[in-house]
Amino acid sequence: MAEKKVSILSAFKTIIWPRRNLVFIGLLLIVISKAASFVAPMSLKYLMDDIVPNENISFLKTLVGIVVIAFLVQAITSFLLTKVLSIQAQYLISELRAQVQKKVLSLPISFFDNTKSGSLVSRIMSDVEGVRNLIGTGLVQLVGGTITAIVSIILLVKISPEMTLMAFIPLILFAVISLKAFKIIRPVFRERGKINAEVKGRLTETLGGVRVIKGFNAEDQESKVFEEGVDRLYQNVKKSLTATAFMTSSSIFLLGLATTGIMMGYGGYLLIIKELTTGEYFEFTFLLALMVAPIVQMSNVGSQLTEALAGLDRTEELMNMTPEADEKDRTIVLDTIKGDMAFNNVSFAYEEDKEVLHNIDFEVKSGSVVALVGSSGSGKSTIAGLAATFLNPQSGNITIDGQDMSKVNLNSFRKNLGVVLQDEFLFEGTIRANILFPRPDASEEELQRAVNAAYVNEFTDRFEKGLETLIGERGVKLSGGQRQRIAIARAILADPKILILDEATSNLDTESETLIQKSLATLTEGRTTFVIAHRLSTIRKADQILVIENGRIAEQGTHDDLIAKEGRYYNLFTYQARI
Structure with a gap:
């Protein structure tokens, strides 16, 4: 051509x-x-x-x-x-x-x-x-x-x-x-x-x-x-x-x-x-x-x-490139979101004829926490990407409050979305500016509430300039745990209805992880939350755990249910407990 x-x-x-x-x-x-x-x-x-x-x-x-x-x-x-x-x-x-x-x-x-x-x-x-x-x-x-x-x-x-x-x-x-x-x-x-x-x-x-x-x-x-x-x-x-x-x-x-x-x-x-x-x-x-x-x-x-x-x-x-979504097809505007989500026989492939997800089928009730566990490359992050509308299914469909996500206006959905990634991206500038990123017009009271909830003040109080401290490109002047807590504070301030936590505690030391687990309990309350975690001890209280293997749901249930089955999840959990 x-x-x-x-x-x-x-x-x-x-x-x-x-x-x-x-x-x-x-x-x-x-x-x-x-x-x-x-x-x-x-x-x-x-x-x-x-x-x-x-x-x-x-x-x-x-x-x-x-x-x-x-x-x-x-x-x-x-x-x-x-x-x-x-x-x-x-x-x-x-x-x-x-x-x-x-x-x-x-x-x-x-x-x-x-x-x-x-x-x-x-x-x-x-x-x-x-x-x-x-x-x-x-x-x-x-x-x-x-x-x-x-x-x-x-x-x-x-x-x-x-x-x-x-x-x-x-x-x-x-x-x-x-x-x-x-x-x-x-x-x-x-x-x-x-x-x-x-x-x-x-x-x-x-x-x-x-x-x-x-x-x-x-x-x-x-x-x-x-x-x-x-x-x-x-x-x-x-x-x-x-x-x-x-x-x-x-x-x-x-x-x-x-x-x-x-x-x-x-x-x-x-x-x-x-x-x-x-x-x-x-x-x-x-x-x-x-x-x-x-x-x-x-x-x-x-x-x-x-x-x-x-x-x-x-x-x-x-x-002339095709945009992420043709808004002419996405005619449903969500004024408010309750948070019920469902994957209905969803399959996905990054390359043609090479599916990474096969017939994924599950429901997430509003305000509940679903944890995705499994070995690397099993498809956990792909499921989270689909839930965040970063990806679109090749077959099947995903619904939000009963509405087909492929027909939903992306802006109306994403203004209710919060994401905390494993390798969280921070912008060059101050700690304050990074936390305020999703809501630049937030009040000082709202900002301080997010700072305290994510225990950011635990380290900013030791800095001479506090929240006005410059963090360098991608937050290079901070530790991994400090960057992660800023990212979580940013998500708390955004106050989303749908929350994606992709290995949100992976970069934290034991002390920081304990603090963050407390803030995450507050953050996830009343929100539909997808949690990807390798540390299975952090998801014991999840309402639903999906064990993903080779792009399929191998096991599904609560922590106690899956431990009682003594299957794949049991093996993963007991193995980590011995380490």
Whole structure:
């Protein structure tokens, strides 16, 4: 299947046309600016043919005044163009970045599992940069250059049609070369975006995992991987530079041929035979330079536009991805949630024909705690992911208060959801900001209640700045237990109806675990709670325990029921008790 590419026409429709009023003002300013730019070269004919031979000082003063006013007009319009188009282009870039970031956050969890975060950063921040060449400096140069070239040609033909025709032959050759070069360069620029995203993605991983790298003495290994990536980027840049260098060298020769060869050769001949006046010669020379300069400039703009369209190709590809949920199908909005959930014959596969869950069937009553236990890879986290709507079943269905979850508006469900993960993510900033994350507008009293309930105050009271303590990226300045307690405080403050605890006490020492077990008892009260735990001693009071093996429910019941059966759960529990 061929790659879909953003054409100049589609870019015009989606980017320029909605801003047509500003663009029209910009075009008007470009026309005024370019009209003013012709005053100086056209004044040379009057200077050389009328003023100097006739020693007309009065006319000289008038001409100089007109030229000065023309330059002032150019200066003013240049400033206004920056205000109107260049600043608008920067605003559009920020607007597009926000749209792309919003789109990325709407994509399913599986997308993030298969995409490097650094790659996404590159696509959000870098790929839209080329827009400035569509509505900012590129538009000014392209339109302005076109106007200058057309007007120059008309004036040049008026002075000498033969010289103009002779000058056009090398220019046409240059245009043909440029068009062929652009066809080669565009896929190179598109590939560069991919390589750049991959290299940034790997660099982001490297910096995030620096402790692991140093712990395994793998600095040289990572440096080699990064060097290979930047070399691929270098090879790509070299290819594009070769093409642009060929264009530049062609322009130097062909445009030099058009100016020097035509002007010095044929122009000098016309001067000798008196078919061209000195003033006309100088006027033709400057007008030809005025025409050639924007043509060379437009070839550079063409390269910039090619790069911009390549970046927009990738942006449009991202924007056309299917979001996590089509809200047209999710029409049920939950005003309030009681918390009854049911898995009805649910099966799930991360890859086609490789099911990890097989016909899972169970109910969870509102306010009850269901514990998921079993060996690693048995499917516990997958069940929790389905309950949190991070994943969707391949077959069967999940209901919340009797409503099919596939039809429920995700926002209305997730505002009632709280999640505490094993490797809990904390944002760089203060402890206070991290706890307030789900409810930034919570009162100080509510915040302190969550802090005390999760025993966060047990360690923040020892910090000089208390809750205002900066924790570093991902909470690197805190211990695992401290990070986990902040995460639990965050969940308490969110006050969810549905709670997912994925190994929530796994990073805690014995003392911290005892404190957290007390806070979890408060947290889970009156909430439908899914608990994934390897420490079976922490789930003895669960209302229901599901033993998951090979993607199936092997055993189901309370702690006492399962111990009495002396089956798989009994073996796991007694084994841990002996350790």
